[in-house]
Amino acid sequence: MEVAERLRGVGFPHVKPLRGGPGEKAFQGGLGPKKVDVSYADEQQGLLLAVSIKSINFAPFGKNLKNRFADLCTEAITLHMRFPYSVICALFAFPSASDEDITEGRIVSTFQRARQLFATISGRDEYTDPGEKFENVTMMLFQPVVEGGSEPWVRLVDTETQREMTEQEYFLSLREIYNKRNPHATIGDGSGDDEEE
Numbered sequence: 001m002e003v004a005e006r007l008r009g010v011g012f013p014h015v016k017p018l019r020g021g022p023g024e025k026a027f028q029g030g031l032g033p034k035k036v037d038v039s040y041a042d043e044q045q046g047l048l049l050a051v052s053i054k055s056i057n058f059a060p061f062g063k064n065l066k067n068r069f070a071d072l073c074t075e076a077i078t079l080h081m082r083f084p085y086s087v088i089c090a091l092f093a094f095p096s097a098s099d100e101d102i103t104e105g106r107i108v109s110t111f112q113r114a115r116q117l118f119a120t121i122s123g124r125d126e127y128t129d130p131g132e133k134f135e136n137v138t139m140m141l142f143q144p145v146v147e148g149g150s151e152p153w154v155r156l157v158d159t160e161t162q163r164e165m166t167e168q169e170y171f172l173s174l175r176e177i178y179n180k181r182n183p184h185a186t187i188g189d190g191s192g193d194d195e196e197e
Helices: 002-009 065-082 110-119 167-181
Strands: 025-029 032-036 038-042 046-055 087-095 136-142 154-158
Touching: 002 038, 002 046, 002 167, 025 038, 025 065, 032 046, 032 065, 046 065, 046 167, 065 087, 065 110, 087 110, 087 167, 110 136, 136 167, 154 167
Parallel strands: 046 087, 087 136
Antiparallel strands: 025 032, 038 046, 136 154
16 A cells, blocks of 8 residues: 555555555466456556565564465566566565574575565566566565664565665656656656756
């Protein structure tokens, strides 16, 4: 709901899901129907932008990482087969503990290992690039809300560039990727004064 609302805030009309409305929307993909967490679509062109949201919330954080990776690849292929011009993105969330699980035998945290893994399927710049790649995969590290614990926080990291972004920068970057793919039908926020990127 939050991601859809923020996308509407940077100019994407009618992004699903709507608060209080139905949840994820199903699309007929190349390998069968696929539910999409957050979607921007229209009657004429079908799916234009999708954000798949995945997370691993409990230790051991690396246990299901390869399965989630395979799920994401299948999702990208399914949607890109049917909608090759679509901008398909992924947002993968981990709690802060996943960046602190370094042991004697492992010098890289699960969060950093996941970032390296997901970077291999991010950066689909052209509609002819491999279908299993996403136009963008961003990692989210968060401090969960715990009674009597630290203040909650969120950190967003682009898997390819390793650049940290604010939430606003993240949503504007999705809009930029979309506009590059759709120069004939660009999206703006309608206000004429975007916050600095």
